[in-house]
Amino acid sequence: MVAVPAPRFRRPRWLSIPMGIGLAVVGFWLLATVLAPVMTMYDPLDLVGRRLQAPSWEHWLGTDTLGRDVLSRTLHGARNSLPIAVIVVALAVIIGGGLGAISGYVGGWIGAAIMRLVDITLSFPPMLLAMAVAASLGPGLQNATVAMVIVWWPVYARLMRAQVLEVREREHVEAAVVAGASESRILFKHILPLCWTPMLVNATMDLGQVILLAASLSFIGLGATPPTPEWGAMISDGASQFYSWWVAFAPGAAILTIVLGFNFIGDGLHDYFDPRSK
Amino acid sequence: MTRYILRRLLLMPFLVLGIVTLAFLLTTVTKGDPLTAIVSERQMNNPEVVAAAKARWGLDRSLPERYVIYVGNLLQGDMGTSFITRRPVAQDILYRLPATMELVISAMIIGTAMGITLGVLAAYYRNTAVDHVARLFALFGSSVPVFWLGLVLLYVFSVQWGVLPGPGRVDARLTLPPAVTGFITIDALIAGDFAVLVNALWHLILPAFVLGWAVAGTISRLVRANMLEVLSREFILTARAKGAGELRVVFRHALRNTLVPTLTVIGYSFAYLLTGAVLTETIFSWPGMGSYVVDAARGLDFPAIIGVTIVGGMVFLITNLLTDIAYVMANPRVRLS
Numbered sequence: 001m002v003a004v005p006a007p008r009f010r011r012p013r014w015l016s017i018p019m020g021i022g023l024a025v026v027g028f029w030l031l032a033t034v035l036a037p038v039m040t041m042y043d044p045l046d047l048v049g050r051r052l053q054a055p056s057w058e059h060w061l062g063t064d065t066l067g068r069d070v071l072s073r074t075l076h077g078a079r080n081s082l083p084i085a086v087i088v089v090a091l092a093v094i095i096g097g098g099l100g101a102i103s104g105y106v107g108g109w110i111g112a113a114i115m116r117l118v119d120i121t122l123s124f125p126p127m128l129l130a131m132a133v134a135a136s137l138g139p140g141l142q143n144a145t146v147a148m149v150i151v152w153w154p155v156y157a158r159l160m161r162a163q164v165l166e167v168r169e170r171e172h173v174e175a176a177v178v179a180g181a182s183e184s185r186i187l188f189k190h191i192l193p194l195c196w197t198p199m200l201v202n203a204t205m206d207l208g209q210v211i212l213l214a215a216s217l218s219f220i221g222l223g224a225t226p227p228t229p230e231w232g233a234m235i236s237d238g239a240s241q242f243y244s245w246w247v248a249f250a251p252g253a254a255i256l257t258i259v260l261g262f263n264f265i266g267d268g269l270h271d272y273f274d275p276r277s278k
Numbered sequence: 279m280t281r282y283i284l285r286r287l288l289l290m291p292f293l294v295l296g297i298v299t300l301a302f303l304l305t306t307v308t309k310g311d312p313l314t315a316i317v318s319e320r321q322m323n324n325p326e327v328v329a330a331a332k333a334r335w336g337l338d339r340s341l342p343e344r345y346v347i348y349v350g351n352l353l354q355g356d357m358g359t360s361f362i363t364r365r366p367v368a369q370d371i372l373y374r375l376p377a378t379m380e381l382v383i384s385a386m387i388i389g390t391a392m393g394i395t396l397g398v399l400a401a402y403y404r405n406t407a408v409d410h411v412a413r414l415f416a417l418f419g420s421s422v423p424v425f426w427l428g429l430v431l432l433y434v435f436s437v438q439w440g441v442l443p444g445p446g447r448v449d450a451r452l453t454l455p456p457a458v459t460g461f462i463t464i465d466a467l468i469a470g471d472f473a474v475l476v477n478a479l480w481h482l483i484l485p486a487f488v489l490g491w492a493v494a495g496t497i498s499r500l501v502r503a504n505m506l507e508v509l510s511r512e513f514i515l516t517a518r519a520k521g522a523g524e525l526r527v528v529f530r531h532a533l534r535n536t537l538v539p540t541l542t543v544i545g546y547s548f549a550y551l552l553t554g555a556v557l558t559e560t561i562f563s564w565p566g567m568g569s570y571v572v573d574a575a576r577g578l579d580f581p582a583i584i585g586v587t588i589v590g591g592m593v594f595l596i597t598n599l600l601t602d603i604a605y606v607m608a609n610p611r612v613r614l615s
Contacts (some may be wrong), residue, residue: 126553
């Protein structure tokens with residue numbers, strides 16, 4: 001008799017192991033973003049117990065310098081960090097991608113002017129520029145968001161321009177020109193659809209990097225203002241309480257896992273779209 | 279190639295002017311009132327004091343006027359006076375730059391060593407456990423917030439185990455050697471003060487490692503990709519066929535052929551090191567430019583913020599230029615065309 005192999009789950013090609021881990025981790029934080037109020041027993045702003053209690057059954061991750069529940073604040077932190085990351089990356093992709101496409105397709109002095117602005121903005125170490133902008137706009141998450149968009153859009157402008165310049169030379173575009181397609185039709189129908197893959201991979205990885213930058217700004221006091229439960233600000237709070245390690249530990253671990261998660265997903269996407277590099 | 283370098287050099291002044299202009303503009307389109315950094319709260323209602331402070335710091339002039347004055351002063355090496363320290367910004371920066379450079383260069387050495395080792399291991403043992411561990415280790419470094427990693431390592435190695443010193447550049451009990459370069463390690467070496475040298479090196483370990491790990495990820499990723507490509511080439515097969523040992527194949531034949539792109543990525547990682555230094559210095563109470571600019575940002579000390587931003591931009595611009603030139607010179611295909 002021939003043994004019939006049991007039908008087993010076949011992993012689709014896009015779902016590599018890192019991709020799976022990344023999706024699970026990011027999924028968890030997405031869940032926290034939506035459900036944090038239901039997932040926790042304590043309000044993140046309430047003073048629920050003694051100050052600086054070590055982790056216990058009542059407070060799984062301890063309490064902070066004011067006696068607030070660290071677990072609740074960490075989970076609620078996702079509600080600040082994730083949406084900000086999405087907003088910053090989305091705006092950077094739209095603004096940068098748009099200007100990059102104009103620069104690549106239209107060219108001329110407008111294109112050159114855009115690229116010079118890109119060059120100058122990219123001449124600053126990103127953190128320093130973000131700090132300068134955030135400092136002059138004043139503290140607060142909204143201003144930090146603006147600062148990060150200002151730092152981030154040129155990356156996408158450069159990427160998009162390079163893509164457009166490359167795709168523009170392909171034969172199908174030439175064919176469209178010969179067929180008498182209008183300029184905007186060529187750009188939107190024949191060029192841009194082929195440009196979004198590297199933008200997507202980059203954007204996924206950047207979500208993690210933006211979370212890092214936002215936390216850094218809050219850490220030095222330029223992002224979230226108290227008592228907002230924000231990871232960077234929580235670490236800054238814990239940095240002054242050296243012997244109560246738990247105050248800073250959880251928010252840092254939160255940042256680490258979510259950034260790793262986005263990097264895993266980005267890597268997975270990269271390998272999927274460009275299998276040679278595996 | 280000469281034309282390329284010339285063109286890049288000619289472009290430099292314009293980029294520098296752009297940097298200065300942008301830095302100046304960004305900090306003047308402000309909602310935060312710099313006067314709060316200068317005048318005490320009680321005196322804010324006293325119009326005479328406010329007017330005097332405005333005149334003293336040039337805040338009563340129009341924006342274009344201030345810009346022209348600022349650029350003019352800058353050309354003479356004057357970056358204005360810090361609201362907080364009340365000293366010339368240029369002097370403050372010069373005083374603090376060596377500490378940052380000492381940290382950044384140490385981090386670069388550690389990061390490069392780690393990155394190349396991890397990258398070579400990962401490529402050689404492709405798709406094995408070694409590869410996965412090396413890649414994970416590298417990814418961890420570029421995903422972890424440096425200020426948190428610094429805290430954790432300080433807690434473990436300094437507080438719990440007591441094997442490494444706490445924050446700062448040297449123990450406070452030591453007297454520093456006379457400042458020649460501002461690099462405590464080198465100054466100690468010049469003065470022949472080995473106690474300080476050893477102590478300074480011990481203090482460097484943690485912050486340099488934290489910062490180096492952050493760039494090791496980028497470097498190892500690139501080294502791995504390039505090594506994979508080179509290792510599959512025919513000349514590697516030839517080398518093996520001629521009986522070259524594996525170590526020789528990897529280091530003499532393969533790694534050497536990946537040095538050009540590696541050099542490039544190391545040059546570019548400078549920006550990340552500068553960025554990371556801002557945060558690392560805060561955690562390790564490192565008296566460099568990073569902690570200076572953080573204090574400045576918190577205190578709305580705009581002359582200091584603009585000054586550091588401009589210096590950071592210039593350092594970045596120069597390293598990138600040098601990297602690009604090195605790349606062109608080292609790459610025969612580009613060099614000949």
